[in-house]
Amino acid sequence: MKHIIILGDGMADHKVPSLHNLTPLQYASTPYMDLLAKSGRCGTLTTVPQGYAPGSEVANTAILGYDLDKVYEGRGPLEAASIGYEMQPGDMAIRCNIIAIADGKIKNHHGNHLTTEQGTRLIQQLDRELGNDRVKFIPGIQYRHLLVIKGGNKNITCNPPHDHPDEPWRPLLPDDALLTDLILRSQQILPEGLSIWPWSPGYRPSMTPLTTTYHDQIRQGSVITAVDLIRGIGHYAGLRCIDVEGATGLSDTNYEGKAQAAIEALRSGDDFVFLHVEASDEAGHDGDIDLKVKTIEYLDSRLIGPIYEAMKDDDITIAILPDHPTPVELRTHVAEPVPFLIWNKHIAPDTVQTFDEDSCQNGIYGHLHGDQFMHTLMAL
Ligand SMILES: [Zn+2]
Incomplete structure (x- = not known):
């Protein structure tokens, strides 16, 4: 049957x-x-x-x-599998949006409707400048990408950006020094008004x-x-x-x-x-x-x-x-x-x-x- x-x-x-x-x-x-x-x-x-x-x-x-x-294990590991990244033991995968920010607030969760081509180019640039043995940016679709951190901790508080439109982003930063640092540095690298926003971390299910x-x-x-x-x-x-x-x-x-x-x-x-x-x-x-x-x-x-x-x-x-x-x-x-x-x-x-x-x-x-x-x- x-x-x-x-x-x-x-x-x-x-x-x-x-x-x-x-x-x-x-x-x-x-x-x-x-x-x-x-x-x-x-x-x-x-x-x-x-x-x-x-x-x-x-x-x-x-x-x-x-x-x-x-x-x-949240969305990160599911999206890793979907885009063909085989998670290794110790990997923490987290969804990495490219969001739009303005006047200290989250303007939208989709980077002003980024296309896959634009999003891929930006994520590849971030990986070149911020990636290392521990930190890897992986392109996904449109504004929805992936960040993998070797030995990363999934027990952190992150805020889904679509739940907080028009809210100040600083109080919404994750309670994790590495992720916060990556967010702030991404804003120096990405075009004006864009930022990465990681959320929903997890290990391989x-x-x-x-x-x-x-x-x-x-x-x-x-x-x-x-x-x-x-x-x-x-x-x-x-x-x-x-x-x-x-x-x-x-x-x-x-x-x-x-x-x-x-x-x-x-x-x-x-x-x-x-x-x-x-x-x-x-x-x-x-x-x-x-x-x-x-x-x-x-x-x-x-x-x-x-x-x-x-x-x-x-x-x-x-x-x-x-x-x-x-x-x-x-x-x-x-x-x-x-x-x-x-x-x-x-x-x-x-x-x-x-x-x-x-x-x-x-x-x-x-x-x-x-x-x-x-x-x-x-x-x-
Ligand atoms: Zn459903």
Whole structure:
């Protein structure tokens, strides 16, 4: 039996008055998700353990069955994996934004919309002038780069720059002499009004590959995503990362291409695919109700439909779920349980008829926590 998890990032929501008091998932036309819920089994899942902020990296790591208390290392190490930097023992990796500053304040967290080309050039210059055996700047994408410090301490307080727009930056400096020194020196090297801003430090996560934990079910597997954090999780989980042309992380993403890549991976030797689609989350952050409905319908008709039609006679189990709700009214993530469905052609269905936040509460799996979802899936 092969397995695929199709994850609609931020797809769950609250009831929206302008959608006749339905959630976007209830309002949207989703014949395939409803068919799979009806002929499969459902439940709800806590994806954000207590004590954690409902970030996508937290929720996706938990869905894959990992104990966050044991493996969570922040964003730095995930981004290191995503851009191909293999962290060594003793390395501390920290996200390194290039931010814009003015009048002693943080103007924005993205360096006035730096392009990847501009950002890369600036980070390479910083590495030449500030880098050494211990300190290394590694280019990433746009304003989002990486700083690796050998023997660096991750137990420091850093402030995410996007949480502090228009605030004075000096009181927000990290409580670490080396990082503070690098920030101040970067301002002498970068063009006027730009500064580095490191945040979210961590060591290499000690994640047991899924091919070890579930060695009978997963001999090789893949992750398909446009989001670097999810690529990083996939890397440490022992999954191969498949790049799909035109996968953007937005509603214009190449749904058909991602579906095709998943089908090809499963037909050419992979036992497991983690297929992540970001678009609904972006629509939620934008507070765009119509777009959120549309992204859910696209996921259903352009990605889930083709995968189901191509593979419905195969020995494959399909699981579908969001990682967390991103309610359009709140425009941010919340740590509430999410609905999930699990289907294969042999499964005895429960009574759930549609796939949404309410209906799945009546599913036969009940409410799952921790690694129960992954164990349940792999037991099929
Ligand atoms: Zn998410």
